[in-house]
Amino acid sequence: MAALSVGAGLPARTVPSRSDWNALGRGLEGTLVRPGDASYDTARRLFNPAFDAVRPAGVAYCATPSDVIECVGFARRTNVPLTVRSGGHSYAGWSTGTGLVVDVSPMNKVGYASGRATVGAGAKLVDVYDKLAARGVSIPAGSCPTVGVSGLALGGGIGVVSRKYGLTCDVMESVQLVTADGRLLTCDADHNPDLYWASRGGGGGNLGVAVSFGFRTHPTREVTVFFLHWPWAKAVRALRAWQAWAPAVPDELWSTMHLSRDGGTDVQIGGLYLGGRADCERLLDRLADRIGPASSSYIRQTSYRQAMMIMAGCSTLSVSQCHRGGSLPGQTRDGRLSRDDFRAKSHMAYRPLSEAGAGALVAEVARPGSHTVLLDALGGAVGRVRPEATAFPHRAALYSVQYYAHRAGAAGWARAAHARMRPHFGDHAYVNYADAELGGWRAAYYGANAGRLARVKAVHDPGRLFRLPQGI
Incomplete structure (x- = not known):
């Protein structure tokens, strides 16, 4: 992470001594991993x-909120840069830094009572889905199994x-x-409502270290998952039909469209329907008609739990x-997923997108390389919340767009495709897909x-202990 300017009210950067670090390690119920330790090269990745x-x-693998408080106090005393990590999936790499990384993975318990889930901030999505499914409930969340619930929820x-x-x-x-002053605060509609509002879409690592969440759940039932493919010659038509x-x-019914050039071009529309196969097929027939x-x-048609495994790419695991x-915390000895x-x-x-816009996007995907554009449908319950009701503002969006590239030339392709589509999509982006190059972020x-959000930040972290390159 690049060096950052010193925030108001904080002393100049210092280098903690070995005894400072040793004292921090002794004060934790969890584990502090330092350079030279056997697990360091794995822990830092x-x-x-x-x-x-x-x-x-x-x-610092923090086992309790007290561990987090200890780390925050250490950062304040030494002014060492502090970074928060839940799943380590920050697109811009802001789950790590040159100072102290506070990893909340050990706080991963998932409980349920009376329609409400209590979830530790370090829980990975696959475990959240699995443990809640055993109680016949779930929460709306993403598809990547190793994402930490904290980063996902705080960004929307x-x-x-x-x-x-909903989100x-x-x-x-x-x-x-x-928070930056070392207090453990419960934030909800009645307690610290400004922090509660900001935590619902304001992005992780901005206002404090989340250690636990309370979520309203929904009951689960059998669902239908689907994946349909069309030849590349139908890409523009499929895109325009899907977005309508x-x-x-x-x-x-939720769906996602993938326009891919990865070992060949492909048009895929996949998704999940909260109901039976016959009704799902009738809705898909309307799309195929176009x-x-x-x-x-x-x-x-399958169980809700198995549907989440399918969406995670873990159907056979x-x-x-x-x-x-x-x-290490968050990993398993028989884990098979790769970076x-x-x-x-x-x-x-x-x-x-107009026909010209759809053509432009398809043309970008067709360029040489290994990349995919992923479009995730919104609307429905997402759009029925007022933009100012939570910090997440994109309630009127029809869908999200990811430009996702691998291997040689990946950065150049993503940069060019994003710039080419800016006249068509405008200047709206998703904080959970953090982009270090984004202007007007x-x-x-x-x-x-x-x-x-800036006003909430000024009240609760006036010295800017929590500093990101694109921090509030």
């Missing part, structure tokens, strides 16, 4: 190997049942935060295997909510 050159001075939380149940932040009834169909179908017959299809392998070296950017689509991520 994020999901994306692009940031492997960053070498933190320490990684677009997911596979969002059109029916992850929409079902967040409370959050416990350790996806936000307008019943809320029970595009033409699919070249291949997979439609399956156990829950334990659907993790990164290792012995992913990628570059990405985003847009939020507030209006449908405050307005792009937060819209009209940026001013209120």
